[in-house]
């Protein structure tokens with residue numbers, strides 16, 4: 569999910585009507601049309617999901633809902649919030665070295681911060697041995713497991 573700050577409009581203080589209530593009442597008189605009843609039941613579920621996910625911070629659910637119910641006539645072809653310079657930017661895949669992976673992210677064992685070396689007194693360290701020689705003091709295996717093997721380099 570994209571990290572987007574939640575956007576809230578002003579608090580609505582005038583009359584409110586329950587959209588799902590309207591549909592539920594309509595369903596009551598539509599029992600002779602099972603397929604339409606089913607569609608309306610799905611709409612109720614999706615509207616409830618819309619509210620639940622949106623207020624949990626998942627703003628992309630609005631776009632999903634609008635597309636699903638064909639309310640997306642004005643939807644841009646491309647995401648307008650992707651910076652233009654990013655679109656044609658050169659990207660590279662970089663294979664991380666053992667040394668880079670050993671300091672990647674916060675260590676779950678010794679709590680060393682991203683970029684800091686692991687504390688060897690907090691548990692056995694995994695080390696890299698090349699031709700019989702230990703070339704790095706090492707890192708806690710759990711930290712190495714979490715570290716990616718490759719990263720995508722993009723200009724900022």
Ligand SMILES: [Zn+2]
Nearest residue numbers: 675678686708
């Ligand atoms: Zn550690």
